[in-house]
Amino acid sequence: MIEDRATADGLEPGVVEAVTAPKGPGKSRWVVAGVLLLLLLIAPLLRPYIGSYNYYILLATNVLMWITMASSWNILGGYAGYISLGHAVFLGVGGYVAAVPLYYYQVSPFFTAVVGGLAAVALGTVAGFITLRTRGPAFIISTIALLFMFLLIFENVDYLGGTAGLPLPSIPLPQDWMKAPFYYAMLLAAVGSIVLSYQVAHSKFGLGLRAIAEDETKAEVAGVPTRFYKILAFALSAFWIGFVGAMWGYSLAFVRPTLFFTVAISAQMVLMAIIGGRGTVAGPVIGAVLIYAVNEFSIVQFGSSEINIVIVGVLLVTVLLFFPFGIVGTLRQRGWLPAFLDWD
């Protein structure tokens, strides 16, 4: 990715960075981010002053969840260039790891969400160990198979509720404040995943991943521990998705295999990251906000989720054919990227 945009400008990657992110605006982006975070932190407390409060907080919670998932997916799919169509599996595993103790032993997912994340990491490590023996198409295929294998397992184990899933108790809080804890949990996850993505992008590890995306054989010859890096990227990309899975199941008050282990969720992650700009820090965030808005709009406008699916497909094909670098990548190529979006 880096190479593409660098060669497009006829410059070395480092030089591009220096041109597009001079020192002054570099600070302003931290101010923008800080103000935004502060607003997001206090927003739910303004309950008495906001009409349709419940709708907006639900909307915000969902957007934050998608930001988390797209940013996490980007670690493997963007930086390392390994497209996974199976990342919904981590959402499901996180969801069930929190749901089972809640259903059988009344343990709140607010304690087990981290365990859900860690379980996702464990699965990511094992799955990465096996699937990352292949490259390109065979890898993508094996991630789809991984997803369907888990769907099959969760649908057929009675202890986990089978196809019907498990009904969960709702959070023991007064009606008015039921949604706020989920909002803050998702905010934590979104910030956590963006920080993780930023840290990866600015580390030696991230540089290694980008080298792998460029040319894996060369990277290996140059001394990048490719296998270890790839598995680590797979594992890291799983954590926050597992975490939000735990929260999502609790907020819905049920978990069900066909809701969690679905290609549709993987598809959204891929689409958000690609539309925003694969392999950039800000891209998946923008993509998530944009696609979620399009989804909401089309549901309000057309009422049917099928039209919504068609729109998602058309967008994906169009972006791939005409803007393969996504919003952030394309803007950067043309030198129009505002400084507060430039975090790479």
Place this chain on the structure above:
Amino acid sequence: MTELVQVMIFGLLLGGVYALFASGLTVAFGVMRIVNLAHAVFIVAAAYVAFFAFDKLGIDPLLSVLFIMPLFFIAGVGLYLLLFTRIEGSPRFVEMTVLLTFGVAIMIEGLLGWRFTGIFRQATPSYLTDAFFIGDLIVPTGQFFAAMLSFVLLSGLWAFLRYTRIGYGIRATMQNRAAAQLVGVNVRRVSAISFGISAALAGASGALMSYLFPFFPFRHWQWIAILLALVVLGGMGSLKGAVIGALLLGMASSLVGNYVGIGWGPMAFYAALFGILLIRPRGLFGKEVAA
């Protein structure tokens, strides 16, 4: 013992059908390096055509192959020219094809869902519930017809690739794209025709699906997962590998379904896929696949 042989027969018939389902996928990958995630949604779309031809016009699903295959051939060629000629020569061509066909699959799935809703469909020709006996063994007539048709079509495909001029071109392109171009094969034309053939095979598969397996738009994801697993098992792009993989896995899933539990049948595919990735990542008959 009889039970085991019986289950094997069911598995073999099933495997014969899977072989046809996967053949189009293999042709697309072998000739053009296209990993077509939309292949199963093509099959489901064809199943809708066959279903409505049967339901409204009374055309037998096995006969509807005669018009579904040409129809899907044309659609396949059109889709190839529309989408894939644009990304020819892209450095990450294979990956692009995966993402593009992923988008196409979502699009078609949405259109099917919008037009035909999510309810289960199944054509019910008279032979659907029939069966005949060989000694003590039951052979379901519908499945038998399907496996026979699959055998005929796959033999036809083999003969076409082996004995026709276009077939030579296709096989040359499969073996070495650049070399084929050098000796004067019109690779773009061959590719477009191959994608058409791949889509036509999906069309024939859909006619069989319309009465063998109840379907609805979203179902195609489960199918593509299974088909891709067996294509990887056989070695991507190897037609022989896909057929042998399909027969083996048809029997394996039939055995698992019978002895472990009916819901666990597809597990054979995923277990085989991950097993093969651990032992021999290139598949049984495949060449090394570069990214």
